[in-house]
Amino acid sequence: MLATRVFRLVGNRALSTSICLRGGHGVAKVEDYTLPAYFDRRESPLPDIKFVQQLSPEQKSLKEKEKGSWAALSKEEKIALYRISFKESFAEMNKGTGEWKSVVAGIFFFIGFTGLVVLWQRKYVYGDVPHTFDPEYKQKEVQRMLDMRINPVEGFSAKWDYENNAWKK
Amino acid sequence: MSLPKPAMRGLLAKRLRFHLPIAFGLSLIAAAAFKFTVTEPRKQAYADFYKHYDSTKEFNAMREAGVFESVRPTGK
Numbered sequence: 001m002l003a004t005r006v007f008r009l010v011g012n013r014a015l016s017t018s019i020c021l022r023g024g025h026g027v028a029k030v031e032d033y034t035l036p037a038y039f040d041r042r043e044s045p046l047p048d049i050k051f052v053q054q055l056s057p058e059q060k061s062l063k064e065k066e067k068g069s070w071a072a073l074s075k076e077e078k079i080a081l082y083r084i085s086f087k088e089s090f091a092e093m094n095k096g097t098g099e100w101k102s103v104v105a106g107i108f109f110f111i112g113f114t115g116l117v118v119l120w121q122r123k124y125v126y127g128d129v130p131h132t133f134d135p136e137y138k139q140k141e142v143q144r145m146l147d148m149r150i151n152p153v154e155g156f157s158a159k160w161d162y163e164n165n166a167w168k169k
Numbered sequence: 170m171s172l173p174k175p176a177m178r179g180l181l182a183k184r185l186r187f188h189l190p191i192a193f194g195l196s197l198i199a200a201a202a203f204k205f206t207v208t209e210p211r212k213q214a215y216a217d218f219y220k221h222y223d224s225t226k227e228f229n230a231m232r233e234a235g236v237f238e239s240v241r242p243t244g245k
Contacts, residue, residue: 148236162230
């Protein structure tokens, strides 16, 4: 008997909190989340309950009219009946949010911020580069590579003209 | 409400019939392009380099530049 009482309340969210303790044990309070819920989801198009639970008097009379021939319903009435059963149409629930713009903006912002951090680091954190980066030292390195004939076929030394001691034009 | 029945079978086969020839063709083109832009010029470059290569002359030039440890430059 208690079970049928609960079943009668399925789909009627307004009464979900009205059950209270009775006598020694009573009926457990039926939580909202345990009842069937309404949701707009593309993959399951027909939710467990209608969207509007408490119908206004016009909506009630519309529901009565729905029991007759549907050809007699006007366009606005059909739309009103749809909105009783569903919250958002498929077009409304599927439309994009434009969230990607915020995401891209955040990406650019933090990349820029990282650039500032890197600049600060180069100035205040890093020490001098080794002496091997001096131009004179680099020149001696290049000369030694040419002397050793590094990649003489297609690479480094291939671009040096050994007869005229200059880079090939 | 009489829509035509959609294709229920052979979907992968149909896709492969379309895409496999294209895949093969593009792969062959990629291989041919690589062969004729990279490997053939490279083979030619090596052939040209060694056609008139005097190894003794190159060795002596490197020796004079002082890059070897086994032989010092002449005149030391």
